[in-house]
Amino acid sequence: MTARRLPSGDFDVEQLTPGVRRPIKLRPWLIFAGVVVVAFFGLIFSRVSLDRSGFELDDLEEQIAIEEARRGDLRVEVARLQDPNRINAIAAEIGLVYPTVRIEIEVPGLDVEGIDPEFRWAQLKAVLTAQP
């Protein structure tokens, strides 16, 4: 006889027992269902978030357009304020006119070569500040 006895303890006894059903393992299914639900809600959430972001972007773009328009208006306003005709009218209103009296100022040393410009400028300032 060459047959050997099977080693005991290494096999599931039930496996060897015909006619007995194995119980269904619920855990993996529950995990799978959980993942599906989470993915579903995640998808909905991300979709809603994306839509919300889209609306926010749209609002921001509208705001940008309004600010751009305002910038354009301000640019025009600056150009209008710089209009020489407007400035002339204001100048005339407040009594600014071209001087009618001609004042000639003699600056000493203007025709002398080699004088330091700083010194000449100081002289010029002194002459100018002495004017009425």
Place this chain on the structure above:
Amino acid sequence: MVLGVAFVVAWAGIGFRIVRVQGFEADKHAERGEQQRVRTEALTAPRGTIYDRDGVELAVSIDAVTVTANPSHMEDPAAAARLLAPLVGVPKSVLKERFTKPDSQFAYIARRLESAQAQEIRDMVEETEMAGVYFTSEPKRIYPAGDLASQVIGFVRDDDMAGLEGLEWKYDEALAGTPGQQIVERDPYGNPIPQGEFVVDPAQPGADIILTIDREISSAAQQILAQAVKDYNALAGTVLVMDILTGEVLAMVNAPTFDPNDRSDANPEAYRNRAVTDVYEPGSTLKVVTLAAALEEGVVTPSSILKVPGTLEVGDKEYTDVGRTKAKKMSVAEIVAKSSNVGTILIQDLLGNEKHYEYLSAFGLGQVASGDLPGEASGRLENVRDWCDTTCGPSTAIGYRVDVTPLQMASVFSAIANDGVLVEPHVVREVISADGTRQRYEPTERPVVSEETARVMRVLLQGVVESGTGSRALVDLYTVGGKTGTTEKFVPGEGYSEEDRIASFIGIAPIDEPRIVVAIVLDSPSGETEDGSDMRFGGVSAAPVFAAIAEAALHRLGVPPNVR
């Protein structure tokens, strides 16, 4: 049982419909849905800006706000009209009529408002939760300097921003840019659907144009000209200020003028840029060409003495001088200073028609002076082959039989001021494309007379102001020179007017070291000054205008005084 059958039939019907809509007709319905949501919208290209030489806007486009209504969405159209009317400046009754038209789904409330004004309406609409009011963006062209140089700049059509006059018309293609388009999915209220289809082909903005125009000189010129037209009872007038070294036009103004921002009351006559569109016979100012040609050809020198008769009969025409009837020995300098017609005719006779014509052509008469101004006339210079043997030469010598524009005459004097080199006058300095490419205008230059002839001519022109017909052109603190001109006005279909004159003065300042040429042309001035002088003469009406404008321009350019 019956109920069960009915239930099954109902569900079968619904099922059939679902299969039909979702299956067989799916493509058709999807397409219809897409047509409702997906819109192809044109994107207007922002029109380029026109700047003055210092980079200040003269014509600029802004995004204006147009307010519209869908009356069918309005809960109370009458109340809406009452609240909106004071904000948009439209009578309440008018708005109410627009809102209550049967089956109306669209009405304008206000078009092209500036954003500040539109914001007031937005605030009110939000505050009152008014339904059926919508805001859209529309481009609007603004001219911040109003009527300043408006004939040069021109204007656009409000609806489509197409250039109609002036540089707006001439450079319309460059300024307009290229429109783009966007494909976008929108909900029934016109809001973009997030994550919907969105494809943009952006618009290419128009090019910017930098002019040579100086706003301050133009403003001074415009005010002085307007006052002169009024004081001298003229019909119209035009002024040009040119930089002689570069050919840049610093000011080109006309009277009457108009405000391109509001053309509702403008006279279309005021749209014309008379400096380039109107031709006139230049009269004595053209003697400059006759004299310069004679000096250049060595026919005369400034000190040459000529015996000038009191009158000169040529063919059927008698030529005379103003204020002189007796023969007199006159130097060339005196002939210029006193603007002697007879003396100039004698000099032209020595020069000959052929040579005279050669110089008239070389100075650019009979050809457009500049390439960048719309409607520019070339004037008229008859070919010398067609000149008659009698009066043609003499009349041309004193500025008749030749039609010129004020710009052409300014260009002639500019060549004299610029040592005999004629630089092409121009108003556009640079065109800057949307991609930043700068295209600078390069004016052509050509010598017309020698430096020495130009220098001598300047001395002669100084004599006109200091001891001749142009004494009213004297400018305080600066030496100036110039030439007066007075011609009988030619009225098409009627011939020469008995009364009306074209008075002009064209001068150079400072005459010792020239910087600018100022040309003034007044159409039909009339009346007398306090000292009894006839305002129809250029020396009386146009010369003082030159003095005032030249002084303002020299101050603005920072040219130091050269007279103590």
